[in-house]
Amino acid sequence: MTSEILVNVTPMETRVALVENGAVQEVYIERSQTRGIVGNIYKGKVVRVLPGMQAAFVDIGLERAAFIHASDIDHDRTDHESHKPIQSLVREGQALVVQVIKDPIGTKGARLTTALSIPSRYLVFMPASNHIGVSQRIDGEEERDRLKKLVDHTKTLEEIEQGGFILRTAAEGVGEGEIRSDMNYLKRVFRVLQERMTENEPATMIYEDLPLFLRVARDMIRVDVEKIRIDSKETFVKVQDFVTKYTPEVVDLFEYYPGERPVFDLFAVEDEISRALSRKVELKSGGYLIIDQTEAMTTIDVNTGAFVGHRNLEETIFKTNLEAVSAICRQLRLRNLGGIIILDFIDMEDEEHRRQVHRMLEKHLERDHAKSKVTGVSELGLVEMTRKRTRESLEHVLTENCSVCQGKGRQKTAQTICYEVFREILREERAYNNDQYLVLASQSVVDRLLDEESSNVADLEEFIGKPIRFQVEPMYTQEQFDVILQ
Structure with a gap:
């Protein structure tokens, strides 16, 4: 590749x-x-502690206060130990050096951690740890051991007593010179950072990512x-x-x-960016995907569409699902979809087919830079997965909710609005004594009132004993109307 x-x-x-x-x-x-602010380090100020949520809000100088959970402060525990309560970790008014791990998304503030990490080409420096780790993408046990020993040796040579390192994927095969150069760079960055931690006022940025x-x-x-x-x-x-x-x-x-x-x-x-903003993704076979993003999760529905296959229905379904796997994994990366994702494959009777689709999904996700967890394919053809989200999706970066439908993606029909107009006139008639009514509405609604609904308008006029006039307002959306008393 x-x-x-x-x-x-x-x-x-x-x-x-x-x-x-x-x-x-x-x-x-x-x-x-x-x-984006992921990776930036701030000297923050704790503005509110929330014992019920085991979290705190921290002012880092942004429009919205950022959020930090107790688990992102208490890093000394082992996995089977419970976290210390948030009240024993921070207090209101306290200065706290934090790093952003998630950009503000929607109405949520940035997510923070106190476990600082500073990346370079081959290494990630972690000031609060002495651990030496290796990227999971570096497979060979021999290479992993070599890199760990190399970092340990270089760390001693450079007299770096404080801090741990993670070797990034790019470090595979590199020698002592490159590692040493990276360590010196990270040492210089951290020295400046320490000075700013002391000198800067709270709610200010002390390190900005590249x-x-x-x-x-x-x-x-x-x-x-x-x-x-x-x-x-x-x-x-x-x-x-x-x-x-x-x-x-x-x-x-x-x-x-x-x-x-x-x-x-x-x-x-x-063209690809434009297509990535569409709900529908065509598959080469004639099938297609429907992708819907909501606040809670993203759903991806697989359909056979025009693909009828050449052998039997089960084989057609299996081939469509396999093709869909490749398209889904590409769309996850292209659109930067994160959080909870539900994949609705076409139902497969054959257990082996379900296993193959699941294996193919896991294989394609290996190339994805974002971490993901995937469940098996259920009998209903559903796969639940999560994909790490650190920044807004492409849709959220490039688009906004429609001012007319407020993000619903649907609007009331002209017929529905006509009946709302009738109800409003009856409501006004009961409350006030008027000579006549003027209805201001969009072109589509007025057209329907004067055509398909004309007999209903005549019946209503007879019932209330008052004339009703209609006027088109070009700037009105289909759902907007006004009933004016005259």
């Missing part, structure tokens, strides 16, 4: 697309006015990445300076793209 990374930069935003085998798999968007175009160089380069194209000369120079200083071995991967065609047009990224 070969991968390319495309970086599109404008003064307003930076967009990054990860392309695998010619297909867009992931899209990242960072806008200048609303940069902007998106530099995080590409630090976090997204894997063995299969062949090229990283950047369409801004200024940004390309900044990235080259950063990479030359910290990760010179990957400097040749970066390329300035001066082409006349926008870089995102090379792999139809713009």
Whole structure:
């Protein structure tokens, strides 16, 4: 598998697309006015302790107070020990150094932890721990042991007594020089951080994670990445300076793209982003997915659609479900869907078919950078899964609730509104004594009142003994109307 990374930069935003085998798999968007804050470290101030929730609200200088749970403060316990109560860990008014682990999403504030971690190319430094860990994506036991010993040895050489390290996936195969360089960088960053912890006032940021175009160089380069194209000369120079200083071995991967065609047009990224905002995803076989995001969860429904197969119904269902697995895993990454996700596959009678679909799902999720947990396929064809969510989904970044339907995605029919108009006129007639009524409504509602509902209007006029006039208000939505007494 070969991968390319495309970086599109404008003064307003930076967009990054990860392309695998010619297909867009992931899209990242960072806008200048609303940069994500995951990874940022703040000197916060505890503003409220909630014993019932075992949590606290912390002011870190944002519009909404951030949230920290007792489990994200009490890191010294072992897994079978219970957490200390939140009241014994923090108190109102206390200064607390915290790191953001989840961006504010919807109406929820940012999620925090006191277990600080500072990433570099190969390592993650954890000031409050002495543990040395290795990324789960590095498989070989021999390589894992080598890396642990290498870090332990380098840590002694550099006289780093405080803090632990996690070796990132990119560290596979690297030598002592690269590890030592990373440790020195992290040491310098932490020294500055310690000074700011002491000097800064509460509710201020003391460490900001790198902007998106530099995080590409630090976090997204894997063995299969062949090229990283950047369409801004200024940004390309900044990235080259950063990479030359910290990760010179990957400097040749970066390329300035001066082409006349926008870089995102090379792999139809713009089209993919537009399609990722649609509920419906077409499958090559003729089947399709329906994806619905709600506050509580995301549901993905698999349908055979026009696919009728060539052998029998069970085989058709099985093939559609297998094709759907690949499409679902791609959509999870492309749309950055997180939290609880329910996959509704087409019912399969054959137990072996259910097992194969489950195995295929787990295999495809291995390439996903976000952690996920998956249950087996139930008899009803349902799979429950969770996918770690640290930032807003693509839909939430690029769209907002419709001002007309308020996010319902549906509106009342013109017929329904006509009957509401009739009820409102009867209500007004009982309360007031008027000579006539004027109804202001949308074009579709007035058209129906004068056509299909005209006999009902005549009956109503006869019943109340008053004339009713209608007037189109072009700015009214279909659900808006006014009954004016005259």
